[in-house]
Each structure stands twice: as C-alpha cells, then as structure tokens.
Amino acid sequence: MSLTGTPFFLTSIALLIVAVVLPLGLWGRIAGPRLVRTLARLLMLLFAQVTAITVVFVLVNNANNLYDTWGDLLGTDSHVQAAQDLGPDGMGGRKIKDEPKQIQHFRPADDPRMGTGVRMTDLQGRISGVSGEVYVWLPPQYDDPAYRHTKFPVVELLPGYPGSAKAWFGSLHAGEQLRPLMQRGEIKPFILVSARTNLLTGADTGCVNIPGKVNADSWLTVDVRKMVIDNFRAGDKPDSWALAGYSAGAHCAAKLALSHPDRYRAAVAMSGYNDPALEPDSLAGKDPQLRVRSNPMHILQTANAAGRPPRTALYVSGAAGDGYQAGIGLRQLAKRPTTVTVQQISANAGGHTTAVWRNQVPEIFRWLGRQVRVTP
Incomplete structure (x- = not known):
C-alpha cells in the first residue's frame, strides 16, 4: 500500500476509529485475572496512541510532501549506483x-x-x-x-x-x-x-x-x-x-x-x-x-x-x-x-x-x- 495514497490514508482513519471505539466497548467487559485485564487495557491504549500518531503523520506528510515511499521513510531504497x-x-x-x-x-x-x-x-x-x-x-x-x-x-x-x-x-x-x-x-x-x-x-x-x-x-x-x-x-x-x-x-x-x-x-x-x-x-x-x-x-x-x-x-x-x-x-x-x-x-x-x-x-x-x- 502506497505511503501517500488515498487507501493508506483511509485505512489509518479507520484504524483510529476502531482504536477509539474499542476501549469504550470493551474496557469493563474484559474477563480474566487482574494482570490480564491490565495488560489488555494497556494494549488498547497503546493501539490508540499509535493510530493517532499515524494519522497525524499521514496528514503532515501529505500536506508537505516529505516522504514519497515507504523506502524513503524507512531508508531501504537506494538511488546511488556509483x-x-x-x-x-x-x-x-x-x-x-x-x-x-x-x-x-x-x-x-x-x-x-x-x-x-x-x-x-x-x-x-x-x-x-x-x-x-x-x-x-x-x-x-x-x-x-x-x-x-x-x-x-x-x-x-x-x-x-x-x-x-x-x-x-x-x-x-x-x-x-x-x-x-x-x-x-x-x-x-x-x-x-x-x-x-x-x-x-x-x-x-x-x-x-x-x-x-x-x-x-x-x-x-x-x-x-x-x-x-x-x-x-x-x-x-x-x-x-x-x-x-x-x-x-x-x-x-x-x-x-x-x-x-x-x-x-x-x-x-x-x-x-x-x-x-x-x-x-x-x-x-x-x-x-x-x-x-x-x-x-x-x-x-x-x-x-x-x-x-x-x-x-x-x-x-x-x-x-x-x-x-x-x-x-x-x-x-x-x-x-x-x-x-x-x-x-x-x-x-x-x-x-x-x-x-x-x-x-x-x-x-x-x-x-x-x-x-x-x-x-
């Protein structure tokens, strides 16, 4: 999926919505030992933070054209042959x-x-x-x-x-x-x-x-x-x-x-x-x-x-x-x-x-x- 394409932007928005709705619906319904409940809630909070950061990054990147591709962002593309x-x-x-x-x-x-x-x-x-x-x-x-x-x-x-x-x-x-x-x-x-x-x-x-x-x-x-x-x-x-x-x-x-x-x-x-x-x-x-x-x-x-x-x-x-x-x-x-x-x-x-x-x-x-x- 392209870093700057509409599909990735819409995917990041959808994940953010899920990250917000998920704790609201499951926070009090998580069963099991206390440690398991705490860990599950921490993971939901972490997921919400990551998706929020991702949406902000996508908005800033699309507005300013900072990185074209995943290779640019991750540093995996090579453009120098000699x-x-x-x-x-x-x-x-x-x-x-x-x-x-x-x-x-x-x-x-x-x-x-x-x-x-x-x-x-x-x-x-x-x-x-x-x-x-x-x-x-x-x-x-x-x-x-x-x-x-x-x-x-x-x-x-x-x-x-x-x-x-x-x-x-x-x-x-x-x-x-x-x-x-x-x-x-x-x-x-x-x-x-x-x-x-x-x-x-x-x-x-x-x-x-x-x-x-x-x-x-x-x-x-x-x-x-x-x-x-x-x-x-x-x-x-x-x-x-x-x-x-x-x-x-x-x-x-x-x-x-x-x-x-x-x-x-x-x-x-x-x-x-x-x-x-x-x-x-x-x-x-x-x-x-x-x-x-x-x-x-x-x-x-x-x-x-x-x-x-x-x-x-x-x-x-x-x-x-x-x-x-x-x-x-x-x-x-x-x-x-x-x-x-x-x-x-x-x-x-x-x-x-x-x-x-x-x-x-x-x-x-x-x-x-x-x-x-x-x-x-």
Missing part, C-alpha cells in the same frame, strides 16, 4: 556535447494531488551514477502551433529536507497557480522540472558531489538538465535555465547557480541559509572543507577574488532569522554582473511552512521571467 570522482566541473572529464541523447518514456504523474499536466520518468544518471524519478510540467503554450519552433526556459524546482520531488506541484501548487497566469500572458511560459533530491538514507546531500558517496550536484546540473534538453523544446544555454528552492532546497539553488554560471542564469532561494551546517543532517555541513566550499558566500567571494564574478541573478526571500540575513550577506558581496534581490517576509506570515512559500510562487516567477529568456 559515485566516482567527477572533478571540479562534475563531468569526470567528459563533455556534454559528446554524450548521446537520452530519450525517456514519460507517463502521467502517479499522484493526483500534483494537479493536471505533470508527467514523470525514471532517469538513470549516466554521469552522476544517481537514479530517480523526475517530474516535468509543460506550459500551456508548449503545444500551441504558434510556439512550435520555440525553445522554452526551464526552472528546476528543489524541495526542502526531507522533501519529495512532488512538493512544488503538490504542496505549493506551482502548476495550478501558474497555468492561468501564463495563459493570460502575465508570466512567461516555463518548463518546470522537479527531480528526486532525497538520495541517501537519513542524510541531506547538500547538493554536493562526494566521491564514493553521492554525486548530487552532477545529478541535478548535468544529468537532469541534459535529459530535459534531449526530450523537450528547452533552451540549452544558461540564459534559459534557473533554479528555485525553499529551505534546504534554497541553499542548493543558490549554491548550484553560483557554482555553475555556465549552466544557470538565475536562482530563487526562499527561507534558506548559506552555512550548510545549519541543517544537522547535511553531509556538506559535517565535512569542514565541504562546509566552506559549498557555502554560497564562499563561492561568491572566491569568484570575486579571481576577477570572475558570476553573471548570476539571485532572489532571496525570508523572515528575520529564517533566510533574510543569508540574502543580505550575499547582497553585500555581489559585484556586477552578479545581482542579489532580497525580499523580507513578515515574521507573522506563517513561519517556515509550505503556506508561506506557496504564496510567493507568482511573485518569484514574475521575477524569473525578467532574468531568463525564451529562444525563438
């Missing part, structure tokens, strides 16, 4: 232009809560050694004959940790919010892509490459990016690509965009952080060298010192103590052509929640529309 040392550029000496096309079969998304138009595929990363599901949403203009020769800009969507690739479509309703705005011409048409980021048991990869462990950076910035270009009318230049993330995904979006200005032009970071150690389960945060190298401020400082500030536009939003200061720090370091826009969110807006990020979706895509371009 983790070779791919070098500073994450390519392992290979060139994208020399790699053969990777044509994928797509099917409708398996979760109706993601809304209409979302399709999915199972991708085997040729460079990264990572495998996982990738969700793609096409703008309403994609099948319009007037746009048949158009290459569309792409935004890679990154969830928090723990987090599901479904979250932007399920919890944040990105597709449902953007479709009418794109149809009316209020927002530029984008291809939206969300790939699995929960790759290792009990660990946030921090979107870094760690030889022998995981190549999460190359999975997102090489394999997923190339697959989208191979299968859809997507622009293949940096001007056509951006990232957007919230919480741990915000850290990843800023880090990846600043690290790879040859692949991305812009990034949105909502309620994120610069120091990966602020996420206790971050692999990057636990390694002293990786902690420094994967900090967006360090990446920007290093590029500035080398006389090559990246042509990257960042949009950072957050409340005081929840992403705002991270944006201010980056803005203070930014040198042209790097630009950093910081938006402070009210402390009363709702905290570190999907409701806060969901409300920002139209605004951040209006901003993204000014940073990337549609290719005729």
Whole structure:
C-alpha cells in the first residue's frame, strides 16, 4: 500500500476509529485475572496512541510532501549506483556535447494531488551514477502551433529536507497557480522540472558531489538538465535555465547557480541559509572543507577574488532569522554582473511552512521571467 495514497490514508482513519471505539466497548467487559485485564487495557491504549500518531503523520506528510515511499521513510531504497570522482566541473572529464541523447518514456504523474499536466520518468544518471524519478510540467503554450519552433526556459524546482520531488506541484501548487497566469500572458511560459533530491538514507546531500558517496550536484546540473534538453523544446544555454528552492532546497539553488554560471542564469532561494551546517543532517555541513566550499558566500567571494564574478541573478526571500540575513550577506558581496534581490517576509506570515512559500510562487516567477529568456 502506497505511503501517500488515498487507501493508506483511509485505512489509518479507520484504524483510529476502531482504536477509539474499542476501549469504550470493551474496557469493563474484559474477563480474566487482574494482570490480564491490565495488560489488555494497556494494549488498547497503546493501539490508540499509535493510530493517532499515524494519522497525524499521514496528514503532515501529505500536506508537505516529505516522504514519497515507504523506502524513503524507512531508508531501504537506494538511488546511488556509483559515485566516482567527477572533478571540479562534475563531468569526470567528459563533455556534454559528446554524450548521446537520452530519450525517456514519460507517463502521467502517479499522484493526483500534483494537479493536471505533470508527467514523470525514471532517469538513470549516466554521469552522476544517481537514479530517480523526475517530474516535468509543460506550459500551456508548449503545444500551441504558434510556439512550435520555440525553445522554452526551464526552472528546476528543489524541495526542502526531507522533501519529495512532488512538493512544488503538490504542496505549493506551482502548476495550478501558474497555468492561468501564463495563459493570460502575465508570466512567461516555463518548463518546470522537479527531480528526486532525497538520495541517501537519513542524510541531506547538500547538493554536493562526494566521491564514493553521492554525486548530487552532477545529478541535478548535468544529468537532469541534459535529459530535459534531449526530450523537450528547452533552451540549452544558461540564459534559459534557473533554479528555485525553499529551505534546504534554497541553499542548493543558490549554491548550484553560483557554482555553475555556465549552466544557470538565475536562482530563487526562499527561507534558506548559506552555512550548510545549519541543517544537522547535511553531509556538506559535517565535512569542514565541504562546509566552506559549498557555502554560497564562499563561492561568491572566491569568484570575486579571481576577477570572475558570476553573471548570476539571485532572489532571496525570508523572515528575520529564517533566510533574510543569508540574502543580505550575499547582497553585500555581489559585484556586477552578479545581482542579489532580497525580499523580507513578515515574521507573522506563517513561519517556515509550505503556506508561506506557496504564496510567493507568482511573485518569484514574475521575477524569473525578467532574468531568463525564451529562444525563438
């Protein structure tokens, strides 16, 4: 039975009802020695507590898209087949232009809560050694004959940790919010892509490459990016690509965009952080060298010192103590052509929640529309 499916949710509700009714009907009718009666009553109370906790977990998990499968929750799924040392550029000496096309079969998304138009595929990363599901949403203009020769800009969507690739479509309703705005011409048409980021048991990869462990950076910035270009009318230049993330995904979006200005032009970071150690389960945060190298401020400082500030536009939003200061720090370091826009969110807006990020979706895509371009 699927962890996120309706059958499991209804089953958990039914069990909770049983757990409540059972003591009411049997509490005074249990026969036998005192020890047996006491044990039976304790088991009924324990059953009631477990079912109540289960229902709460299911509600929270479904609302926030934290875990996709039982394997994600229990840590039994493996999404890393290999983790070779791919070098500073994450390519392992290979060139994208020399790699053969990777044509994928797509099917409708398996979760109706993601809304209409979302399709999915199972991708085997040729460079990264990572495998996982990738969700793609096409703008309403994609099948319009007037746009048949158009290459569309792409935004890679990154969830928090723990987090599901479904979250932007399920919890944040990105597709449902953007479709009418794109149809009316209020927002530029984008291809939206969300790939699995929960790759290792009990660990946030921090979107870094760690030889022998995981190549999460190359999975997102090489394999997923190339697959989208191979299968859809997507622009293949940096001007056509951006990232957007919230919480741990915000850290990843800023880090990846600043690290790879040859692949991305812009990034949105909502309620994120610069120091990966602020996420206790971050692999990057636990390694002293990786902690420094994967900090967006360090990446920007290093590029500035080398006389090559990246042509990257960042949009950072957050409340005081929840992403705002991270944006201010980056803005203070930014040198042209790097630009950093910081938006402070009210402390009363709702905290570190999907409701806060969901409300920002139209605004951040209006901003993204000014940073990337549609290719005729």
